[in-house]
Amino acid sequence: MRRVSAPQPRGNVQQIPAYVPGRPPSPREDLVVYKLSSNENPYPPLPGxxxxxxxxxxxxxxxxxxxxxxxxxxxxxxxxxxxxxxxxxxxxxxxxxxxxxxxxxxxxxxxxxxxxxxxxxxxxxxxxxxxxxxxxxxxxxxxxxxxxxxxxxxxxxxxxxxxxxxxxxxxxxxxxxxxxxxxxxxxxxxxxxxxxxxxxxxxxxxxxxxxxxxxxxxxxxxxxxxxxxxxxxxxxxxxxxxxxxxxxxxxxxxxxxxxxxxxxxxxxxxxxxAQPELLERVDGIVAERERLVAGLAEVGWHVPDAQGNFVWFDLGEKAAAFAAAADAAGVVVRPFAGEGCRVTVGEPEANARLLEVAAAFSRD
Missing domain, CATH: 3.40.640.10 (Type I PLP-dependent aspartate aminotransferase-like (Major domain))
Known part of the structure; x- marks a missing residue:
């Protein structure tokens, strides 16, 4: 039990909500795993x-x-x-x-x-x-x-x-x-x-x-x-x-x-x-985003207008279940409890796996 006489922080400090970072994937021997939970650029640093x-x-x-x-x-x-x-x-x-x-x-x-x-x-x-x-x-x-x-x-x-x-x-x-x-x-x-x-x-x-x-x-x-x-x-x-x-x-x-x-x-x-190389790389990520959004539409998903390097799945109470299904496929996404999942546009293989998860996931 904390002593009443101990130094106390300001009242608002005790009310600060915790930041929840994107979880990194756990290494697996059976397949390559991908982190799509933090909106990171999947590619190495630019030249120079x-x-x-x-x-x-x-x-x-x-x-x-x-x-x-x-x-x-x-x-x-x-x-x-x-x-x-x-x-x-x-x-x-x-x-x-x-x-x-x-x-x-x-x-x-x-x-x-x-x-x-x-x-x-x-x-x-x-x-x-x-x-x-x-x-x-x-x-x-x-x-x-x-x-x-x-x-x-x-x-x-x-x-x-x-x-x-x-x-x-x-x-x-x-x-x-x-x-x-x-x-x-x-x-x-x-x-x-x-x-x-x-x-x-x-x-x-x-x-x-x-x-x-x-x-x-x-x-x-x-x-x-x-x-x-x-x-x-x-x-x-x-x-x-x-x-x-x-x-x-x-x-x-x-x-x-x-x-x-x-x-x-x-x-x-x-x-x-390295602006020219940056623009080329960003164009590649945008192309993958558009491919991902189109693929999701083909299997019945309609995500909000994606203008970042991520897509949003409005899942409500099924957010945790979707995140678990993605995790089982070797793709870690960012769930928001009771609301949905944000998924970063990653490497083509990672995006392909996400499409497989989305196609198989039951929203009923």
Whole structure:
């Protein structure tokens, strides 16, 4: 029993929900197993990245550049934004924490869709803020009208995950423009684009979102991006925000000193320099995604519009059973209890096995 006189954390700390990472597969002798549970890029680092990382490792006795000057210069040139409008962090997850720490007083509200990125409620509770969850539409999309209606005098931040993790649909430019017209200028709106590179929006659905252009037109818009997904640097933890100078400065002010390692910075710069190879690799993953979605349709599944490197199975209480069936076939997926399963687009063999599982799975 804990002593009453023992030091106690703040009350909100005891309410922080646990982050559930994608489970790795257990080795098997009878077949190759695949991890499709964490939305990782299944392919090795881009050309030049390993060499750049090795060079940085040779100077591990030195602190990294706390100002990320070389990375900022590269990003500023490629995005055509001022260096002062950038803030780097250990993945876009860290940027969420930093933004809420900088802008939310205890009890302030943060509006977000649900289900959406699992880290949102964790970061909100850590900041002692109050999350306002707005249910997705029947098509597993953000209900932007309902989200706008949920904004109150206590709302400080709105989080828009596009494409939405774990369900897949992406927001259009028209949708975001109409939403921003309803949002008070004092409220920060985050365009969380962790899966930006995979978006291939059908023109019939609307114009693809230009997040950088949107930030240029709105002082209260913040763009989050990461090197973890398309660039394949999940193990190095580096992401960045694009925001107007005052917001970017606030993000940097609350960041962990020396948080982005020298190796991560070097790898990120080398990845940016390998843009042609990146685009070719992403096109391959998108082609596999489309093949997977078409194959699922052939066996009777209709998944939400998949614009990330994953697909969503709306399974309700059968989520655990589907995950178990996939596991038995040597494919580990990410179940969300009572809701569904998110499955990363992996190697062709992994995707083929997933199709076999889906075809055989009974939804009755």
């Amino acid at each position: 990245v390993v060499a750049a990382a090795h060079a940085a490792v040779e100077e591990m006795n030195r602190y990294p550049d706390m100002g990320s000057a070389a990375l900022y210069a590269e990003l500023a040139a490629r995005l055509d934004v001022p260096v002062g409008d950038l803030a780097a962090a250990t993945g876009s997850v860290a940027l969420i924490y930093q933004l809420l720490a900088a802008y939310c007083e205890p009890g302030d509200e943060v509006v977000h869709a649900w289900r959406s990125f699992e880290a949102y409620p964790i970061a909100i509770t850590t900041a002692a803020a109050r999350g306002v969850r707005v249910p997705l539409t029947a098509e597993a999309r953000h209900d932007l009208d309902a989200m706008a209606a949920a904004i109150t005098d206590r709302t400080r931040v709105v989080l828009l995950c596009t494409p939405n993790n774990p369900t897949g649909p992406a927001l259009t430019q028209g949708e975001v423009d109409a939403f921003l017209a309803k949002v008070p200028a004092r409220v920060l709106v985050v365009l969380d684009e962790a899966y930006l590179e995979f978006v291939r929006l059908d023109p019939s659905r609307g114009q693809a979102l230009d997040a950088i252009g949107t930030y240029r037109r709105h002082d209260n818009v913040v763009v989050f991006r990461t090197f973890s997904k398309a660039y394949g640097l999940a193990g190095f933890r580096v992401g960045y925000a694009v925001a107007h100078a005052e917001v970017a400065a606030a993000l940097r002010a609350v960041s962990l000193p020396f948080g982005v390692s020298a190796v991560a910075q070097a790898a990120a710069i080398a990845s940016l320099e």
